[in-house]
Amino acid sequence: MRILPTSRAMRTGAVAAVSAALLVLSACGGTTRDDDGDDDAQTGDETTDESTADPAAGGDPGAEIPEGLSITFLPKQINNPYFDIAAAGGEAAVGEFAGEFNQVGPSDATASSQVSYINTLTQQGVDVIVTSANDPNAICPALEEARGAGAKIVTYDSDTDPSCRDVFVNQASPEGIAQVQIEMAAELIGGEGQIAILSATANATNQNTWIGLMEEELQKPEYAGIELVATVYGDDDDQKSFQETQGLMQSYPDLKAIIAPTTVGIAAAARYIDGSEYKGQVHVTGLGTPNQMREFVHNGTVEKFALWNPEELGYLAAWTGAALAAGQITGAPGETFTAGELGEYEIGEGSVVLLGPPTVFDSSNIDDFDF
Amino acid sequence: MVRDTAFERPDVAADALPDGPGRERGRWRSALASWDTAVLAVLALTVLVAGMLVDGFATQRNAGFLLLDVIAIGLLALPLTLIIITGEIDLSIASALGLCSATMGWLWLEGLPLETIIPLCIALGAVLGVVNGLFVTVLGLPSLAVTIGTLALYRGLAFVVLGDQAVADFPTSFKSLATAKIAGTGIPYSVLPLVVLAIVFAILLHFTPFGRSLYVIGYNREAAAFSGIPVLRTKFLLFVASGAMAGFAGVFWTLRFGSARGDNATGLELAVVAAVLLGGVSIFGGKGALHGVLAGVLLMGALRNALQLANVSADVLSMVTGLLLIASVVIPNVALRIREASWRCALATVPRTDKSTASWQPPGAEDRKDPTP
Numbered sequence: 075m076r077i078l079p080t081s082r083a084m085r086t087g088a089v090a091a092v093s094a095a096l097l098v099l100s101a102c103g104g105t106t107r108d109d110d111g112d113d114d115a116q117t118g119d120e121t122t123d124e125s126t127a128d129p130a131a132g133g134d135p136g137a138e139i140p141e142g143l144s145i146t147f148l149p150k151q152i153n154n155p156y157f158d159i160a161a162a163g164g165e166a167a168v169g170e171f172a173g174e175f176n177q178v179g180p181s182d183a184t185a186s187s188q189v190s191y192i193n194t195l196t197q198q199g200v201d202v203i204v205t206s207a208n209d210p211n212a213i214c215p216a217l218e219e220a221r222g223a224g225a226k227i228v229t230y231d232s233d234t235d236p237s238c239r240d241v242f243v244n245q246a247s248p249e250g251i252a253q254v255q256i257e258m259a260a261e262l263i264g265g266e267g268q269i270a271i272l273s274a275t276a277n278a279t280n281q282n283t284w285i286g287l288m289e290e291e292l293q294k295p296e297y298a299g300i301e302l303v304a305t306v307y308g309d310d311d312d313q314k315s316f317q318e319t320q321g322l323m324q325s326y327p328d329l330k331a332i333i334a335p336t337t338v339g340i341a342a343a344a345r346y347i348d349g350s351e352y353k354g355q356v357h358v359t360g361l362g363t364p365n366q367m368r369e370f371v372h373n374g375t376v377e378k379f380a381l382w383n384p385e386e387l388g389y390l391a392a393w394t395g396a397a398l399a400a401g402q403i404t405g406a407p408g409e410t411f412t413a414g415e416l417g418e419y420e421i422g423e424g425s426v427v428l429l430g431p432p433t434v435f436d437s438s439n440i441d442d443f444d445f
Numbered sequence: 446m447v448r449d450t451a452f453e454r455p456d457v458a459a460d461a462l463p464d465g466p467g468r469e470r471g472r473w474r475s476a477l478a479s480w481d482t483a484v485l486a487v488l489a490l491t492v493l494v495a496g497m498l499v500d501g502f503a504t505q506r507n508a509g510f511l512l513l514d515v516i517a518i519g520l521l522a523l524p525l526t527l528i529i530i531t532g533e534i535d536l537s538i539a540s541a542l543g544l545c546s547a548t549m550g551w552l553w554l555e556g557l558p559l560e561t562i563i564p565l566c567i568a569l570g571a572v573l574g575v576v577n578g579l580f581v582t583v584l585g586l587p588s589l590a591v592t593i594g595t596l597a598l599y600r601g602l603a604f605v606v607l608g609d610q611a612v613a614d615f616p617t618s619f620k621s622l623a624t625a626k627i628a629g630t631g632i633p634y635s636v637l638p639l640v641v642l643a644i645v646f647a648i649l650l651h652f653t654p655f656g657r658s659l660y661v662i663g664y665n666r667e668a669a670a671f672s673g674i675p676v677l678r679t680k681f682l683l684f685v686a687s688g689a690m691a692g693f694a695g696v697f698w699t700l701r702f703g704s705a706r707g708d709n710a711t712g713l714e715l716a717v718v719a720a721v722l723l724g725g726v727s728i729f730g731g732k733g734a735l736h737g738v739l740a741g742v743l744l745m746g747a748l749r750n751a752l753q754l755a756n757v758s759a760d761v762l763s764m765v766t767g768l769l770l771i772a773s774v775v776i777p778n779v780a781l782r783i784r785e786a787s788w789r790c791a792l793a794t795v796p797r798t799d800k801s802t803a804s805w806q807p808p809g810a811e812d813r814k815d816p817t818p
Contacts, residue, residue, distance in 0.1 A: 104558025105616055152759055181759040184711060186702060193510040194753040197501040211613035212704035215624060 133403040135410065139396045143173035144198075147388070148191055148205040150232065151183040156384050157206070159445045160230065163388030164204060170414050171396050176200075185209035192216040196223045202395030204388075206231035214238040226398040230391040240398050240405040242426045243391045245382040248280070250431045251335070252287035254380045255360060256297065258434065259331045262357040262377055266299035267330035270322050272343050272360075274310040274336040284335050303329070308339045315342035323352055334360035340379060344370040364435055364443040371440050383433040384445060390416055390429055480725035480777050481737025488744040495751035502751050505631030512636050513624065513701065515746035517542070517710065519639050519739065520694045521717045522724075523646040524687035526738045529721055530650070531680055532663040532730025533581060533588040538691045539713035540599035541573045543706075545695030547603040550612030550705025559619055567692040573599060574688020578681035588684075596714065603707035612705040623700035635697060642690075647735040655679070663730025719766060720745050723773040745769070 145168050149157035161177045168175035178195070180187030185208040195203050196219055203225050207213055210233065217227050217238040227239040236242070259269055271288070273281045285305060292300055303326050308315025315338060322329060323346075332347075334340035340362040347358055353375060362379045370376040393413035394403075403409040405425040412418050419427050435443065496503035521538045528535050545566045552562045573595070580591040623635050650656035661669040662676050670676050699705045724741025726733030745766065752762055 104560035105619065106558045107553055107556050107614070176756065178753070178756065179759060181763060182712065184708065185704065185706075186698075186710065187759075189702065190510075190514055190749075191753065193514075194750070197504070197507050197510065197754060199501070209611055209613075209702070209704050209706065211611065212702040212706075215620070215703060 133397075133406070133409050133411075134401050135403075137401040139171045139173075139400040139402075141172045143168075143171065143202065143396055143399055144200045145173050145175055145202040145204060145392055145395050145399075146195055146200045147175075147177040147179075147391075148188065148195065148203055149177070149179050150188075150206050150208050152177070152179040152181060154183075155445050157231075159443075160384040160388030160391070163385035163390075164392040165388075166385075167389045167392035167396070167414055171393075173396065175392070183208050185212035188213050189216040192220055196220040196225065199223065200225055201399045202226045202228060202392075204228045204230060204391045204395050205234075207234040208232075210234045226395055228391050228395045228398065230387055236424055240425065241394050241403075241421060242424070243387065243394055244426050244428050245384075245387050246432055247428055248283045248287055250428075251361070251380075252284050252291050254432045254434065255284075255333050255335060256288050256291045258359045258378050258380060259333050259357070260297055260300060262359060263300070263330040265297070268301050268303045268326055268328050269331045269333060270303055270326065270329055271305040272315060272318055272322070272332055272334040272336075272339045273305060273307050274339065276307045278310075281335060288333070288335075308334075308336075308342060310336055310338045312338060312342050315339045316346050319343040319346040320350075323350070323356070329356055331357040331359065334358065334362075336360070337362050337366060337381075340376075341366045341370075344376050348373065348375040361432075362435075363445055364440050365445060367435070368440055371435070371437050378434050378436040380432040380434045382429055383443070385443075386416060386433070387429055389414065390419070390427065394419075394427055480773075481734045481740065484724055484737050484740040484744060488740045488747065491744060491747050491751070495747065495754075499751045499754045501754055507631070507750065507754070509626055509631035509633055511746050511750045513633050514750065515742050516633075516635055516639050516701075517694045517698055517713065518717050518720055518746070519742045520642065520690055520697070521687075521713070522721050522738050522742050523642055523735070524683060524690045525717055526721050526724070526726055526733060526735060527646070527650060527656075527659055528588075528680075528683045528687055529726050529728065530659045530663045530730055530733050531683065532666065533680060533683070534592060534718070534728075535577060535588065535684060535687045536592040536714050536718070537573070537577060537595035537599055538687060538694075538717060539710045540596045540603065541570055541688055541691035542695040542698060542710045542713065543708060544573065544599045544603040544606065545570050545692040546699045546705050546709040547607040547707045549696060549699050550610075551606050553612055553615065553705070559616070563696050566696050567689050570692020570695065571685050571689040573691065574685040575681075577688065578684035581684060582677040582681045600707070600711070603709075607705065607707045609707070613703055615700065615703055615705075620700050620703045623697055635701070638693075638697075643735065643739060650735055659683075660731055663727075663732070665731075716745065716766075719770045723769055725773075725777075727777075728774070741773075 145164070147157075147161050147164050149161065151157070157179075164177075165175045178191055180191060188205070188208050189212065192203065192205070192213060193216055196216070201224075203217070203220055205213070205217075205227070207229060214235050214237070217234065221227060221238075221240075228241050228243060229239045230243040231245060233239070233242040233244075263269065271285055273285060275281070289302065291297065292302055304322060306318040306322060308318045315334075319332065319342060322332065332343050334343050340358060340360040343360075344358045344367065347353055347356055348370060358370075358376050359379050361381050363381060367376055367379055371378075390413050393416070394411070397403045397411035397413075398405065402411045403421060405421065407421050407423050407425065410418055410420045416430075421427055501507055521542070525535055525538065548569055549562055549566050552565065553559065557565075577588070577592055577595055580586050580595075581588045623633075625634050626632060627634055648656075650659065658669065658674045658679060661672065661674060662679060666676060695709070698709055702709070720742040721733075721738050722728060722741075723745060724733070724738030726738060748765065748769070749762060752765065757765075
């Protein structure tokens, strides 16, 4: 029964060792964030070298996409409707160039489980990994290892650190999102009248970027007859957005249209207008998902709204991967390739391919989409 | 000193039987009944079958991937094994790991050197363990309730420390400590601390009076207290060890993924508990061996790795894990019933006049005990 002496000795020893280590290490400085600068600068140099070397090697636009190219989608998580639609687009594209399509992924949206899947794909030797990152940095070393084994890396939806992927397929540019919403609103109200914006929170970065760009867009001469009278914030809360819409109608009885660049806001605004005396007089538009808005489009409350099409996103990402694997492109800005039915795309700054303007949904096409 | 053999090795009991068919059956049964031996066998079988059937499984690189995936689980499983043997549980380990990881990121942003941050993180983990230990021993609360509480508390604190931000600019020299492979093999260097700690814990559990006392505490708390074992102090120390290990695993996790985040290792406690139970540790305490647990950790890792390589979907993977866990609880129980039943048969065949066997109790009767210690 010599538990006490043993454990006491052990504890004293451990405490002494830890304090000694702490003393020694803090005395001789050690690795801090500040002297990490060299390290980062070095890696920075390497990546620049690589990207300047790439155009020299160059893509061969005429290269054939080899048959049986294995392209695997690794979304943030599986059983997520948004990613399943993107995967359907990817599968369609892979079918067109006779490759092998697969989708794998974790059931929880964490970076560590994604790393395990990337390792598996490395081991399987797939040609292209198309992934949406749960953490822009945590999956980087695993992607590097996959690249070392010969895989091409395309990111979609959520990018990683640019140094560890070949191309990022961006679903929408802020300019494109702002333009399409002003265009829709202008068309709905016949180019003249008061409009208001129902946003999410007052400090939401993406919302504010879009609102700023929409204000710029309204300066254009063709929109001279449109007056933006108010921007209100529904905090991406259904109830609050509903009340803010109600408040807008009371403050601005002549309001012609409400633009809600948030999926929560647009649904709440549509629900308010649907049940009010303003139905048919005030237009609601903005960014929403077809499943959320279907009812309002069919009953006439909402004529049209927009969002990028995840199916096209997956389709383009798969074609981008094929173009990389075939050697048509290397990921350098300025290179072009053809993405099946979507036509020709050019790689922009930072090796980013932009999907294009958002898709507009109305009663003619909304039933073709399920997300 | 108390030995565990009486509790976990039915072969000792079988030796006491007179020669004959009953004794033969006893040997056969004891081999089957020794769960940790069975897990080792299943592990060997899994590796063998996967190596033959699954493309890309039996390669150096894949061995490296597999080991990197199980290191954190293995580290956390070591102290948890000891805790479960004493009849307690620590469910806060993954959250403590997350909090240590987030703190590591925060201290790094504050400009502290990593050489100082790493011991601080381990110390923080130990403090988190002290909190659990105090609640369980001083206040006498059930560890299940306490550590479910601290599971939520520590995870919440992790988000307080770092928000939803991620710190990822750790120096490459340190990140590669976690992922670099021993030259010429696929084995990562970071397996070494696990191996060393596993040996330390195995010696502690199986070859020291302290380790032996854990079985007594788990098997019969009152008896342990009456025989002079400092039950509360022992449990307290184990919770501190578990916390410190979570801190160490947090450092490993952060460097391995190169990213300090509040949500690191969310839900990992379930994988660790599953591996420990699969390794033959009884959730009611008093039973288990460290080699079984390590086999359990590797078995879960190998199975997951092989099934992923074979393109089995994540849903099926979770189902397999769940079924394994249920099997690891059900099979020993069923085996126990069978053992008890056949003991009765064996006793019935022995002439009643033989006093040496008439007084014999089937060892299964000892194995069944009140779940609450």
